[in-house]
Amino acid sequence: MQTAEIRQRWLDFFAERGHTVVPSASLVSDDPSLLFTVAGMVPFVPYLTGVVPAPYPRATSVQKCIRTNDIEEVGKTPRHGTFFQMNGNFSFGDYFKEGAITAAWELLTTSEAEGGYGFDPKDLWVTVYEDDDEAREIWKRVAGLPDERIQGLGKDTNYWHTGQPGPAGPCSEIFFDRGPEYGIDGGPATDDDRYVEIWNLVFMQYLIADVKSKVDFTIVKELPKKNIDTGMGLERVAFIKQGVDNMYEIDQVRPVLDAAARLSGRRYGADHEDDVRMRVIADHIRSSLMLMSDGVTPSNEGRGYILRRLLRRSIRAMRLLGVEGPTFRELFAASRDAMKAAYPEVATSYTQIEQLALGEEATFLRTLTAGTAILDTAVAKTKADGAAELAGDTAFLLHDTYGFPIELTLEMAEEAGLAVDRPAFDTLMADQRSRAKADAKSKKKVLADLSVYSDFRARGETVFTGYTDLVTDSSVLGILVDGRPVASAIAGQTAEVILAETSLYAESGGQAPDQGRIVGDGFELKVLDVQKPVKGLISHTVSVTTGEVGVGVPATSIVDEDYRRGATQAHSGTHLVHAALRQVLGPTAHQSGSFNKAGYLRLDYGWNQALSAETRSEIEEVANGAVRENLEVVTREMPIDEAKALGAMALFGEKYGDVVRVVDIGGPWSRELCAGTHVARSAEVGMINIVGESSVGASNRRVESLVGKDAFQRFAAERALVQELTGTLKTRPELLVDRVGELVASLKAAEKKIQAFEAKALNDRVPDLASKAERVGDLLLVTEAVGRLGSGDELRSLATAVRGRLGDAASVVALVGEVGGKPLAIAATSPAARDAGANAGTIAKAMAAALGGGGGGKPDLAQGGGTDLGAIPAALGAARTASGA
Structure with missing residues (x-):
């Protein structure tokens, strides 16, 4: 049985039994505590926890999932996969244990000819939570399983909760026995290779608190609405039904x-x-x-x-x-x-x-x-x-x-x-993982915080009026301070305010949130941020500037008109730049991300090389050409399939619902799915000024642009700069590049002459320094302060030139100069000196220590530095001592 058929049989089975078929959510989870969708139930968490009212009593899905916590086991066991698909059926206060168990057994054991999976009942085992006598009794009655094939296990394996206070409950797992050639007898409790878990049924029936660990928590009460959450591993069933040894050998892999x-x-x-x-x-x-x-x-x-x-x-x-x-x-x-x-x-x-x-x-x-x-x-x-x-x-x-x-x-x-040294490597890796886990744990707290929004969300979705209105009268549904519901907030406090309706745009689709105010009788709130903490709910983070705001009072949201104008210009400008990119570069230059706010846009797109100045200018001209044509901007809502049939672009990586908003600029010239705010006609964008283009990864580029007033101000500033330069250089604007080129060439020629003079000046000092060499035992020793120099390279060149001047003698040259306001020491030794035991690294280290710093290097040439210019004589003395003099 092919994997696609297993998938379809699942969806058909539960659809026939009144379940709404829900398409797989993206692997990129909406849950802020998760990087990825790690389980089939993740998209349904708001419904299972009651944060968002469930839109249907029962549902089914085949969810794409990614887990990387056991990536090292991939390939070594028959069932560990990074990407996997989880078949799930869910009940939100509808059927419970008996309904879930009955459906699972029926689907598994019904013959393939009748639409089931055709498992032989004698090959199936189940586990239940050790105290869940109800589930055990249902399995015996529904499936006719003997007691020995229903194993009771503890909380560590057969009890589910999120790790946070909230809903929880026992679970029951179904296993397939692969046979004695894969391991010992005794059921799932004894061997996880022979007995492969294929389905887990979670009975969410309790509210828990005081969660200290997976097994240490307090059951507060039974939930008024009990939920079902199940998951069947599609790849696991596939490798069993296809008669192969592991998930890597199924038809999809x-x-x-x-x-x-x-x-x-x-x-x-x-x-x-x-x-x-x-x-x-x-x-x-x-x-x-x-x-x-x-x-x-x-x-x-x-x-x-x-x-x-x-x-x-x-x-x-x-x-x-x-x-x-x-x-x-x-x-x-x-x-x-x-x-x-x-x-x-x-x-x-x-x-x-x-x-x-x-x-x-x-x-x-x-x-x-x-x-x-x-x-x-x-x-x-x-x-x-x-x-x-x-x-x-x-x-x-x-x-x-x-x-x-x-x-x-x-x-x-x-x-x-x-x-x-693998143990040392493993220790460093363990330290890194500990830091990552600590970070992940801190992020996980966000999930628990979302429960505070459940009462607000239960009253319905926040109505966004901002597409047509910048001012909207509403009422305060709730107030949060430090993540907890409160009755009111007073001047000086920062709070989250939930309104029934709002004209303020919440950050999404790459568009930054609106700026503005919320006002009412006796209070004014400055809006700091607008977000959607859970689907369908808009929350305003505000600073209470005057008065006191309370729950239930009338309130009016007011969008900053100038900011919104700039934001709409930037978002429409993003669409224009994207269309221009595709027109100039071709359809593979597809947007992969964007951000826009008043006066600024940033767009990432698929491309594998930097844009030339000519290409960048052409893209800018095409986008501004669309602005000049004053194209009409039309927004429509329609089913997503209809939108795609019209050619509307679904941007790479974005998530969309069943009904989408289509934004047309000039009809099909630019047609994209987008929930952002836009101008009415393209001329309102004003001007597009591309100010940057860079790499953001392999085969991904980023273009940045100023829009509207900001774009004009940049051009005006550049014009003023050109005027100032032409005045200073006494030339015309069209000759400015050539004039600057001439000056740069003259400057480079002058720098070369200066370098030649400086090199000659250094060379002129070499004979004098060499003449100061002292005979100390078997060594010729030069220890001198050489004053202020332009760079460390000059000091090194001077030291090596003096050493060369002294020929084959056993010589040590130790010089100290002032570079950039700090002392720098160089030590150079000849081969004969090194044979006699002199070491430039040791000498430089001693000099640097005297200067209040550190140094070292190779035996033939080394350097050091410090901070104390007054210690230069002491450093030269340290060089004599370290040389053995």
Whole structure:
């Protein structure tokens, strides 16, 4: 049974039983405490916890998920996958334990011919929470399972909660017995390889508090509305139904594995280590494909860092299979073809995905070259020091700074005959993980805070009136201070205010929040921020400037008209620049992110090289041409399928609902899905002035522009500058570039003459300094203060020239000069002096210590510095002592 069929049978089964089929949410979670959607229930958390009223009594979905906490286990076990799909059915105060258990058993054991999965009941085991006698009794009655195939387990495995106060409850898991060839008898409690968990039923029936750990909490009461949350692992069922040994061999993953085998010339199944590497590649390429299809791009932080790690682990695994060249073109194409039937978006956005993947691959292959050079140097030094082990901090530096995988460091060090101090490396990695976990834990608190919005959201969605009105009369639904509901807030306090209606735009779609005020009888609030903490609710962070605001009182939201005008100019300008980019560069220059506020816009787009000045000017001209044409801007709401049929662009990585807002500028000249605020006609944008263009990652560029009044002011400032320069240089504007070029050429010529004079002056000092050499034992010693110099290079040149002047004699030259207001010391020794025991590094270190600083270097030439100019005589004395004089 193919994976797509398993998926469809699930959705059909529950749809026939009154469940609303909910499309998969993005892998990029709306939950601020999560980087990714890590479980099928994540999109439903607001409904399960009661923060947002459920729009339907029962639902079903097949949710895309990403988990990276056990990434090191990928490829080693039959079931660990970074990307996976979770089939779920949910009840929000509708059916409960018996309904969930009955449906699960029916779907699993109904024959394939009748639309089920056709599992043999004798192969299925279940676990229940050890005190959940109700669930045990239902399983016996509904499924006819004997007592020995219903195992009771503790809170650590069979009790669910978020880790925060809130809803919780026991759960029941269903396992498939793979047979005695995979492990010992005894059920799920004894062997997790033989008995594979395929479905988990969570019975959310209690409110808990005082949560100290997974097993230590207090049950406060039963919930008035009990919920069902279940999850069936699609890949796990697929590998069982397809008769293969693990999830990497199912139809959606195996093609990538086979491509890796073909490219490497290795045979899957011939070598355990090679098999693990091929499975890692198959998993990581598919995971990367799905992340990029949801708009994640490689970077050095957050989601982008996880994606980059997956891509680089894939490259490393291919290298360990013997392939050092690029492979992503073939690997990603294989994954696209395997996944597009279930997720058509991987095909429609594949041009951008491939561009990002190939750019990242090329960058990391160059990084590997640079890292190899660094590693070679470290290996040579380790051997020169007579050690047999590469330092752990070196391996960590390569991993953390250069993205060099530790496995590759181990392999290459072994080829050079060295081990790696792995315990030291692991300690540094553990410290890094601890910091990351502490950061994640602090972020997790945000999820608990969202519960304070549930009462407000239960009264309905906040009505946004700002598309047509800048002033809206409403009432205060609620006030929060320090995250807690309060009855009122007084002057001097910062608070969150929830209104029933608002004209103030909440930050979204790349547009910054509005500025403005909220006023009422006896109070005025300055708006600091406007956000959507939960879906459908707008919250205003305000500073109470005068009076006292209370819950239930009338309040009027007032948008700062000048700021809104600038914001609409910038957002419409973003659409114009995007359309101009695509017109000039082609359709692959697709927007991948944006930010705009009054007077400024920033747009990221897929492209793999810097724009020339001519191309940048052309894009700016096309965008301003649309401004001059005064194109009509029309906004419409319609079903998303209808919008896409009209050619409206769904921006890469953005999330949209079933009904979307379409913004047309000049009809199809620019047609995008967008919830932002816009001008009525393009001429209102005023002017677009592109002020910057830069790289923001492999195959991703950023263009920045000023808009409207800000753009004009920049042009005016540049015009004033040109006028001032032409006046000063006594030339015409059109000749300014040539005149400046002449001045630069003259300046460079003058600098060369000055450098020649300075070099001659230094050379003229050499004979005098050499003549001051003293015979001290077997050494000729020069210790002199040389005054103020332009740079440290001049002092080094002087010291080495004096040493050369002294010929083959055993000579030590120690000079101190003033550079940039601070003392700098240089020591130089001849070969004969070094044979006699003199060491420039030791001498420079002693001089620097006298100057109040530090120094050192090689035995032949070294330097040091300090802060005490008055200590120069002492430094010269220290040089004599360190030389052995």
